[in-house]
Amino acid sequence: MKDYTLTFYILLILVPCLHGLNQDSVTLDQSVQMAMEQNSRIIAENLDRQDAWRRLRLQLRLFLPSLQLGFSKTDSVTQGAPDSRVRKLSLSMNQLLFNGGRDLAAYRSSERNLQLRDLKAQDLIDSIAHEVTLQYVDVLKNSQILEIQRRSYENLLEQIRIAALEVELGVLRETDYLEIRISAVEYSLNIRDTEELLLKSRYALASLMSLPLEQLPPLMGHLNQDYRGDYATESGDLQNLIPDMKNKAQEYNKDLMSLYLQEAHARRVLLDSRISWIPKIEGTADYSVSAMDFPLDEPSFSLGIIFTFQTPLLPGSVSLQAGKSNPLEHNASAHSEVNIAENLEGLIDPITARSSLYKTQLQREELRRSIAFQVGSLSQSIQLNLQRLEINRDKISLESEKLIIEEARMKIGELTRLDYVKSEIRLSNHQTELIENIVALYSLEKELEKICGITSNRQGGSLIWYSE
Numbered sequence: 001m002k003d004y005t006l007t008f009y010i011l012l013i014l015v016p017c018l019h020g021l022n023q024d025s026v027t028l029d030q031s032v033q034m035a036m037e038q039n040s041r042i043i044a045e046n047l048d049r050q051d052a053w054r055r056l057r058l059q060l061r062l063f064l065p066s067l068q069l070g071f072s073k074t075d076s077v078t079q080g081a082p083d084s085r086v087r088k089l090s091l092s093m094n095q096l097l098f099n100g101g102r103d104l105a106a107y108r109s110s111e112r113n114l115q116l117r118d119l120k121a122q123d124l125i126d127s128i129a130h131e132v133t134l135q136y137v138d139v140l141k142n143s144q145i146l147e148i149q150r151r152s153y154e155n156l157l158e159q160i161r162i163a164a165l166e167v168e169l170g171v172l173r174e175t176d177y178l179e180i181r182i183s184a185v186e187y188s189l190n191i192r193d194t195e196e197l198l199l200k201s202r203y204a205l206a207s208l209m210s211l212p213l214e215q216l217p218p219l220m221g222h223l224n225q226d227y228r229g230d231y232a233t234e235s236g237d238l239q240n241l242i243p244d245m246k247n248k249a250q251e252y253n254k255d256l257m258s259l260y261l262q263e264a265h266a267r268r269v270l271l272d273s274r275i276s277w278i279p280k281i282e283g284t285a286d287y288s289v290s291a292m293d294f295p296l297d298e299p300s301f302s303l304g305i306i307f308t309f310q311t312p313l314l315p316g317s318v319s320l321q322a323g324k325s326n327p328l329e330h331n332a333s334a335h336s337e338v339n340i341a342e343n344l345e346g347l348i349d350p351i352t353a354r355s356s357l358y359k360t361q362l363q364r365e366e367l368r369r370s371i372a373f374q375v376g377s378l379s380q381s382i383q384l385n386l387q388r389l390e391i392n393r394d395k396i397s398l399e400s401e402k403l404i405i406e407e408a409r410m411k412i413g414e415l416t417r418l419d420y421v422k423s424e425i426r427l428s429n430h431q432t433e434l435i436e437n438i439v440a441l442y443s444l445e446k447e448l449e450k451i452c453g454i455t456s457n458r459q460g461g462s463l464i465w466y467s468e
Helices: 002-021 028-038 040-063 102-169 174-208 230-235 238-252 254-274 345-411 417-452
Strands: 066-076 084-098 280-291 298-309 316-326 329-338
Touching: 028 102, 040 102, 102 174, 102 254, 102 417, 174 417, 238 254, 238 345, 238 417, 254 345, 345 417
Parallel strands: none
Antiparallel strands: 066 084, 084 280, 280 298, 298 316, 316 329
8 A cells, every 4th residue: 555655646746747848839829828818917807898898788778768667555544534545556757868968978988988998908918918929039039049159168168178289289378278268268157147048038938928937838939040120021111111100000009099089088078068058858757547446447647858957057957747647637737946056067167178178189199299209219220220130140241251261270370279269259249149139129120019009920920930
């Protein structure tokens, strides 16, 4: 029995480990999907929005008549007279006939708010996808830089081994040998820095995907070192893309759309403050049957209309009613009332509404200018980064050719091994700088897409290449 228990505990420990070793690699799109499925903010927002839409549908009840069914029983005892026992069954209806479009405008405003909330939820999804994308690319970047650095470090170690033999043979000065070793030590520090950056980026990605670091699956793909920007590839001239991007930002930017909605709401509030003299009109209908005992056979009914005025200083109402309580009786009545010095807020409502509308318009114009500036600034930065990338590629090409020549010169004794090692390190640094600049360009493009409200290709466009 003890053997079985021991075996069980060993399997309990080993199975998760084996599962971690056999984890399948994930693409960028799969990483984003995993982050979406585990993000508590997205889940909570989806549930809240579903509840809000259900509540909005319930508001349609405001446009339907209000019905009330009632039953009453009255016992009246008068001295010297027979007892009176009246049973009454009644049905009442109240229907809003006209309200200056206020209720419909309020419903449409609530609907637009929820539509904007849906857009904000999509913006949250896009924002998280944006963060996951950048962290995914950052992991690939640090991994490729680390691969270049380790390969260069191995070459340095080989040069140190050869240099040690040359010192023994008296071909190389000992100071040059020590200088080569110092360069190798300094380069190893760069490797440690890159390892730390890789660990941080992996932690950040695992956090976005709601996973422990040890359960973060391997990432598929590698960065395309010939990347020249998605938009530059499509348009040829990035400068011509700026006006189009500005137009998209004006139309799809979520913050700007929110201000458009606030402006529409402020205009409606201003309109309502100006038409306060237009009454709210309601129709009423009552029908009842009563009798001393069942069956109830004495019908009565009445029809009415109510005008409610929310005018400043003197709000009031007027009601008209007509009906009959028995076959021999007809009745009509009118009632009006005025509340003196009430609804004083209505005197300043138009001023407040105009101020609110003006402030919203100012915010909208300020945000439009800010977005136009950001789009222009990012577009210019993208263009400058493209130029910097081409310069980097030219430098790498020239350094590679130079390194081949220097290797030949070193073999025939025209160049010291120390100078060759320095050139090799310089080439490695240019290669890592190229990768960093490529990722910087990609980050600028993603930031531009975010401002313009563009949903980008999650697979990374032409930056990430996946092996077949």
